Amino acid sequence: MFIQCKNRKKPKIISLILCLFLLCLLPGCELRKTANESNSDQVTLTPEPTSTDKVSDKKEEADPNKNKVTVAPSDVPKATEDPKLEDFSELDKYFKDYTFDISYDEKLEYYERTYSVHGEYDLDGDGKADRINAVLKANYEEDDIYIEVNDRKVALNRGNPSGEVRVIDLDSRDSYVEVAIFDDGPSGDPNFVFFRYDGKELSLIGSIDRYALMDGQGKFISWFHLANNFKPQFFSAWGEFKNGQYVITNHDVEQNIGKTYEVDGSGYFIPLDENPESYFEHTVWDSESMREFKATKIKILDIHIEEDDRILNWFYVELPDGERGLLYFWIGD
Template sequence: MKSLLKGCLTLLLIIAAAGLTSCVAKDENNIGDDKNNQNIDLPTEENGYIVKVVPGETAIIDLNGDGEDEIINYTLMSAANDNNGNYTVKNLSISGEEYARASDDNPLIYLGASIYYPDDQWYFIVDIDTSDDYKELAIADIGASEDLTTSYFRYDGEGLEYIGYITGFPADETYSMDGKGTIKSQGRLDLLQYWTTVFAWELSSEGKLATVEEDLYTPISYDYYDKEPVILKEEITAYAEMDLNSKEILMEPSEEEISFPLTDNKNWVLMSKADGTQGWIYIEDRQNIISANKKLPCTDVFDNLYFAD
């Protein structure tokens, strides 16, 4: 009898272990189907006003300041016609109301949000402005061409509203939020080459995210691209100020490294030589340098500019 009981107990333990394994095994085609409800931390100054949530971990939090908790369910599934292991949104529901249209290639496009391949590690609950009643939902997107963006949504108790997107991910080193309505994150500059800077966005009076226009931007060093230094290979005319009528400065070719410490991200880029000589170069159509009334492609003027593959 003891032997029989021992055998039965062993069998039950094996069955239980098998069941536990089946529950925790990740379904590569669907992320978040095995839901785990949790009251999440509030986004505060201590955590940078950002709380990470794993897809499938159903978050419980008051999103609109009415004193009642909302239940957020967000899950992913394998993207159709994709062989790179990307996902798309399967479900996005708040307190039982479904907002994702999973039959669409872009399930949230009807709200105005273009989310192609959402990040499969995290979604985020943030507090852009602590003086209002809202906590926002943020979904990071790898994008169709790997241009990283994050889309933001607000829930007002009656529906979900898309309020805009910014470049970069909330988990990036250059991303920051001040809790007063401003977000900063790394994004791509528009002229000369592939390079980036830190841009700012702020909430408008209508509660939408809008880019904060700066007079000048400081490019982020691109040393990590493991590239050769930029060299000036053709003589060009630069200017003492951001004005085509200002004093002209002749820049002669050399093997000295060239840097570009400032730009207005519209037409002007400050060029600096290793000997300390500086001058503003004027650019049209993003990649054509205007020098002595000539239009020169930037790749004819400089060697080793960086362009993304």
């Protein structure tokens, strides 16, 4: 009986072994199947052939940086201390002692004149004089007026010249000096237009009002951003030429509120018991509102100015006799 039982167990044992063997085979098949499915999702860098594309035998190497996101450095400079007003001077201080040969027909009216400008000056700092030519006139067409340095020509779009052309050093930290062309503006807004020659190309840098200040290291304070009638003076913004644009940095003017200054010159004063919400609504340009100031002690109670418009010209003030009102000055139209 024992033997019979033993014989009956053999088929069961064999069946058990076969099952275990099959179980070992199945995971391997599943693993191979999973790997194959995974490979079918890979992206191939080489494009599949089409009717117009030829298959190249050359392999494209994987770029390790291809999938990395790189943040480009910002063009905004690192925060620096605001410039000091005492470091700035009139543009005339930075003009070079050089006179261009300028010719024109004196018999013609101012608006009819054509100015021919010729000169030689080392503009790029290579020790060699550069040939400078320009044609300036009021009644112009686009191709008629220009500045040219060593056969590099740039058309001008200013139409109120006086014939004044100067050499100026905008930034003593570089090797260049620039050409400054004066233009009187369409309605009495005089300005200088600056051009730079780097040895290869002649480019327009930008323009600034005639009575701006500069520090000789690339910084400017526009006349419109200066408290010109106040002593001591203060300013609302300063600027730099960067990539063909004049980039303005605002300067804090709230620090001047509550202080007393001496005011000189002619200004407009509108009596107001309270600080107006909108200075524009109270601004008039008639002679009845004009007053003369001569070293008059005036306390600034508020300054009306915008973040994106730094014209420094409207002040809510208190006069020596206690009268309050809006003070502003003529700055052109």
